[in-house]
Amino acid sequence: MALEVVNVYEHPHYPNVYIIELEDGSVRLATKNMVPGKRVYGEKLYQWEGEEYREWNIYRSKLAAALVKGIEELPIKPGDSLLYLGAATGTTPSHISDIIGPEGRLYGVEFAPRVMREFVTLAEERKNIFPILGDARKPREYRHLAEATDGLYADVAQPNQAEIVADNADFFLKDGGYMLMAIKARSVDVTKSPEEVFRREIEILKNRGFEILDIVHLDPFDKDHAMIYARFHRRSKQ
Amino acid sequence: MEKWLVQHAVGAFLVNENNEVERFEPNPKDIDQAVQEAMVIEGWTRGIKEGTEKVGGLSSAAKRLLENLKEEGFEGTIVFETEGESREASSMGFEVKVVPANDKAIYVRENVAELSVKYGMMESKEEFYDWLHKLTIEVVRRKLRSVAQKRDLLAVHAVRTIDDIDKIINLLIARLREWYSLHFPELDDLVKDHDLYARIVAEIGSRDAMTVERLKELGLKEDLAEKIAEAAKKSTGADLTETDLEQLQKLASIVEDLYSLRRELVDYISYIMKEVAPNVTALVGPVLGARLISLAGSLENLARMPASTIQVLGAEKALFRALRTGGKPPKHGIIFQYPDIHRSPKWQRGKIARALAAKLAIAARTDYFTGRDIGEKLKEELRARIDEIKRVYQKPPKREEKAERKAPPARKRGGRRPPRRKGGKRRGGGRRRK
Numbered sequence: 114m115a116l117e118v119v120n121v122y123e124h125p126h127y128p129n130v131y132i133i134e135l136e137d138g139s140v141r142l143a144t145k146n147m148v149p150g151k152r153v154y155g156e157k158l159y160q161w162e163g164e165e166y167r168e169w170n171i172y173r174s175k176l177a178a179a180l181v182k183g184i185e186e187l188p189i190k191p192g193d194s195l196l197y198l199g200a201a202t203g204t205t206p207s208h209i210s211d212i213i214g215p216e217g218r219l220y221g222v223e224f225a226p227r228v229m230r231e232f233v234t235l236a237e238e239r240k241n242i243f244p245i246l247g248d249a250r251k252p253r254e255y256r257h258l259a260e261a262t263d264g265l266y267a268d269v270a271q272p273n274q275a276e277i278v279a280d281n282a283d284f285f286l287k288d289g290g291y292m293l294m295a296i297k298a299r300s301v302d303v304t305k306s307p308e309e310v311f312r313r314e315i316e317i318l319k320n321r322g323f324e325i326l327d328i329v330h331l332d333p334f335d336k337d338h339a340m341i342y343a344r345f346h347r348r349s350k351q
Numbered sequence: 352m353e354k355w356l357v358q359h360a361v362g363a364f365l366v367n368e369n370n371e372v373e374r375f376e377p378n379p380k381d382i383d384q385a386v387q388e389a390m391v392i393e394g395w396t397r398g399i400k401e402g403t404e405k406v407g408g409l410s411s412a413a414k415r416l417l418e419n420l421k422e423e424g425f426e427g428t429i430v431f432e433t434e435g436e437s438r439e440a441s442s443m444g445f446e447v448k449v450v451p452a453n454d455k456a457i458y459v460r461e462n463v464a465e466l467s468v469k470y471g472m473m474e475s476k477e478e479f480y481d482w483l484h485k486l487t488i489e490v491v492r493r494k495l496r497s498v499a500q501k502r503d504l505l506a507v508h509a510v511r512t513i514d515d516i517d518k519i520i521n522l523l524i525a526r527l528r529e530w531y532s533l534h535f536p537e538l539d540d541l542v543k544d545h546d547l548y549a550r551i552v553a554e555i556g557s558r559d560a561m562t563v564e565r566l567k568e569l570g571l572k573e574d575l576a577e578k579i580a581e582a583a584k585k586s587t588g589a590d591l592t593e594t595d596l597e598q599l600q601k602l603a604s605i606v607e608d609l610y611s612l613r614r615e616l617v618d619y620i621s622y623i624m625k626e627v628a629p630n631v632t633a634l635v636g637p638v639l640g641a642r643l644i645s646l647a648g649s650l651e652n653l654a655r656m657p658a659s660t661i662q663v664l665g666a667e668k669a670l671f672r673a674l675r676t677g678g679k680p681p682k683h684g685i686i687f688q689y690p691d692i693h694r695s696p697k698w699q700r701g702k703i704a705r706a707l708a709a710k711l712a713i714a715a716r717t718d719y720f721t722g723r724d725i726g727e728k729l730k731e732e733l734r735a736r737i738d739e740i741k742r743v744y745q746k747p748p749k750r751e752e753k754a755e756r757k758a759p760p761a762r763k764r765g766g767r768r769p770p771r772r773k774g775g776k777r778r779g780g781g782r783r784r785k
Contacts, residue, residue, distance in 0.1 A: 218480065220487075226498045230626070233491050236484075243487040246494045247393075253433050253451055254405060257359045257392045258487055261461035283452040287461060350453045351430075 121161040127180055127187040129212045131166055133159050142169040142177050144211035148238050153207040167211065171334050174205040175268060175295040178334035185327035185342055188291040192216040194262040196285045198249040198277065199269040202228045203235040203242070209266070210239050217241050220259040220285075222249050249277050252284040261285055265292045265345070270300040275314040279321035288347035292323060298337040307337045315341065322346045352427035353448070355455035356413060358436065360389045360486055361467045361479070363413035365420070366455040374419075375470040376412040380482070383724045386489050388412070394435055397497050397722065407435040417443055432456055489724065495626060496722040503650035506623040509616050510641035516613050523606050524549065531599055534558060534591045537582040541575070546610045551579075553603035556596045558583040630714035633726025634707070634733065635689055642685050643711065654719035661715075662686065662708035686711070691737055698747050699740055706736045 116135040124130040124142075133141040143159065143166040150165070152158060157168040171177040180187060189195065191214040200206050200221030210219055221236070222245045223229050229246050236242040247255040249269055265286045267278045278294050286292065296314055298307035315325055323343040331338040354373070355366040362377040378388045390396070394405035409417070417429070417440060428446040430453060431437040437447040459466065464476040473479040524545045532539050535558040542548045550569055555561055561583040566576035591599075621637035628650055631640040646664045647653035653661070663670045665685030673680040682701035687693055689707060692700050710733045717723055 226495055229491060230495060233488060233495070234622075236488055236491075240481070240484055243484055244491045245487060246491045251405075254393050254395075254407065256432065256456070256460070257389060258483075258490065259460070260463050261457055284456075285460065287457075347457070350450055 115157070118159050118161050121159070121164075121166060124180075129189075129191060130169070130180060130187065133161070133166060133168070142171060142180065143167055144169055144208045147211050147214065147241075151238060153235060154202065154204045167208070169208050170204075174208060175331055175335055175338060175340060176205050176208070176266070176293065178331045178338075179293075179295075179329050179340035181334070182329045182331060182340075184329045184340060188293075188342070189213060189264060193264055194218040194260060195220065195264045195266055196259060196262045196281060197221045198265070198267040198281060199223065200232055200244070201225075201268075202231040205266075205268070206232075206242060207235060207239070210241050213241060215241060218243060218260070218262075220245055220262065222247055222255065224248050249281065252281045256284055259285060261287050263287060263290050265290065265294075267293070268295040270297045272301050274301065275317035275321075279318065279323070282321070282323075282345050283350075286345045286347070288345070290345045292341075292343045292345055294318075294341045294343070295331075295335075296339050296341060297335075298339075307339075311339050311341075318343060322348055353430055354425075354427060355430045355453060356416070356436070356440070357432070357456045357459040358392050358410060358413050359459065359463050360385060360392070360483070361463060361472060362470075363410060363416045364459045364466065365416060366459065370455065370458050372459070372466060372470075374416055375466065375472075376416040377467075377470070377472045378410055378412045380472065382482075382485050382489050385486055386493055387723070389486065389490050390493070395494065407433045409436055409439045414439075417445065421445075430455070492626065492629070493722045493724075496718075501649075502623060503627045503644055506620050506627065506637075506641040507645040507649070509620045509623070510638060510645050513613055513616050513620075513638070516609050516616075520545065520606060520609050520613075523602065523609075527552065527599070527602055527606060530602075532588065534588045534596070534599075535583065535586050536588050537586055538579065541579055541582060546607070547571070549603045549606035549610070553600050553607050556600050557591070558586055558588070628715070628718040629724055630718050630726045630729060631711060633730055634710055634714050635686070639685070639688050642688075643715075646685060650715065650719050654715040656712065656715075658705075658709040658712040661711050662704050695741070696747065699744050702740045702744065703737055706733060706740070 116137055118133055119136050120134040121131055124132055129144065131143045131145065133143050135141065146158065146165040146167045152167070154173065156170055159166045159168065169177045171181050189209060189212050191212065193213045194217060195209060195213065197206050197209065197219055200223040203221065206219055206221050213219060218241055220243045221232060223232055224247065226246065229244065233244050236244040243259065245255045245258055250271070262285050265278065265282055267274065267281070269277055271277055274294070274296065278292065282292065296311060298310040301310045301314065311328065315328070318341070319325065323345055325341065325343045327342040329340050331340060353368060357364045357366060360378060362375055364372050365374040367373050379385055388410040391408050392410050394407035413436070421443060428448050429440055430448045430450055431440065432449065432451045432453065434449055437449050441447045464479045467473045467479045468476060473482065527549065528539050531552055538548070538551070542551065551566070554569055555565060561580055563576045563580045566579055567573065571579070617638060620641050621632070624632045624637040624640050628640055628644065631643065635643070643661065643664060644650050644653055647656060663681050663684040666681040666683065669681040672678065683692055683704035686704055686707055692703050692707070695703055710729045714726070714729055717725055
């Protein structure tokens with residue numbers, strides 16, 4: 114039986130993220146559902162005071178895990194434009210889409226046709242999601258389909274993920290824009306310790322104009338994962 | 352002097368060193384054409400192998416902009432973001448430079464919505480984003496279509512399954528009605544809809560439990576529910592025990608499940624068909640479209656068929672009988688299911704079938720070979736032709752005099768055919784006229 118909701122309120126630290134209290138005392142993260150009645154990945158829907166909320170599963174979304182682990186701040190605001198690398202079937206993008214709302218835009222880049230099929234269906238339902246079937250390693254191939262954005266979110270699990278993120282920032286991220294990047298230590302180098310891998314990736318980001326604001330480890334929700342939060346300072350290129 | 356040329360799906364921008372847009376040439380606003388341009392900029396071609404280096408190029412807008420510049424005698428360097436673009440421009444006679452993600456490109460990408468409004472291409476930023484949303488989805492669909500490996504066959508199997516399910520449902524519902532009529536014979540006449548009949552039996556079972564409220568819960572209308580409840584009280588059927596009814600109810604719920612599976616399959620087919628054959632789908636809808644592919648064997652086969660074959664797909668028996676006996680060939684095969692054919696008077700059907708088949712042939716070829724989306728255009732043209740047929744051939748044609756019409760002599764089966772022309776060779780088989 115589904116548990117009754119006893120209270121819903123905005124997260125004190127992260128605007129537009131909601132906390133749902135259930136009758137058994139447990140709490141859930143959630144976002145306001147932009148398309149009421151529709152589930153994206155089988156998550157639970159909760160009704161409270163005439164609004165519908167979608168549970169944000171911390172085991173399925175690294176961004177949700179980063180919030181639970183207390184990342185410095187959630188820079189994503191209503192009306193923002195975002196470039197999202199590694200959109201997959203759209204679990205995390207759907208929550209970001211809820212947060213940025215109808216005025217925002219999320220450009221979701223995904224390489225694999227199989228998962229893209231699902232992501233397009235999501236994009237058809239949500240007018241703020243713009244799907245791009247392309248290779249995140251080559252931002253020039255989709256430069257004409259997006260715009261310069263306020264934020265960049267990356268979850269690409271590639272050995273050279275820091276370079277990929279920096280290349281995309283060069284093409285799309287506004288000066289002073291924010292960047293959130295999930296690093297999977299095991300995809301970079303299995304022989305090195307996660308700590309060492311994170312340090313090296315951060316070094317690369319710093320050299321490419323990023324100011325690191327926070328790093329949170331995502332254990333126990335995602336093993337050997339970390340979320341890096343940074344700000345981008347654009348360097349002039351004539 | 353340097354100038355920067357920045358390409359976007361919306362068009363080409365020429366920017367000067369002060370971050371001012373000096374010129375703008377729009378790409379076509381029509382989504383289908385805009386997709387073509389976007390593909391050119393990316394350097395994506397159909398059937399491109401994964402991992403091959405794509406060579407991006409200049410959209411027609413960018414080319415136009417550069418040609419104008421050339422005519423005006425521009426002398427200086429043009430800065431591009433990719434090698435592909437610069438190579439094309441240098442073959443047009445320009446001095447070129449390549450700086451990916453240069454400041455001017457960022458400027459354009461930061462202001463692309465405002466700029467497209469400023470230069471009159473869009474009414475508002477909202478319109479720009481709506482347009483870009485449609486465009487990105489269409490670009491993805493176009494790419495997915497070309498990697499769609501045998502996905503047309505999924506639709507084929509789904510539609511064949513629907514036909515199988517229909518046969519099974521008919522068989523089972525006939526049994527169910529006969530069986531349940533032992534208990535409640537009056538229901539057979541009261542509920543003609545099979546789905547509903549099965550639901551009532553599965554959910555309620557015994558006629559004694561058929562109250563108005565219970566029936567309304569199943570979605571029946573007030574008056575029908577009352578009629579059934581009334582009939583249940585006065586029923587002439589035999590009383591059945593729980594055990595007797597249990598088996599019946601199991602059968603009924605299987606029929607119900609088959610109906611829901613059928614509905615899901617219809618949704619599934621429209622999802623697949625939108626992806627693999629959007630133009631065919633636009634013309635005749637997903638299910639009939641899938642039937643055509645099923646009869647042809649695959650989308651490729653359908654795309655290689657002449658319109659005249661598509662017209663009679665599914666009427667092979669009638670067609671070959673006509674060819675054999677020299678009688679009248681069929682006017683339509685499976686496309687008879689198209690509402691404008693079977694709802695029209697007989698004398699118009701053949702003409703409409705011919706027009707539809709012709710458009711279908713174009714649609715199937717576009718779906719298979721280019722993946723472009725021209726469904727709306729085809730639909731409009733077909734609509735216009737059908738309206739014309741309805742206008743011109745309003746009245747049935749006058750009956751020809753029996754004597755005037757000489758039916759060709761019926762050939763005997765298997766017998767030797769008389770020579771057609773004296774001394775002449777028989778013509779090849781391909782040119783028989785229907």
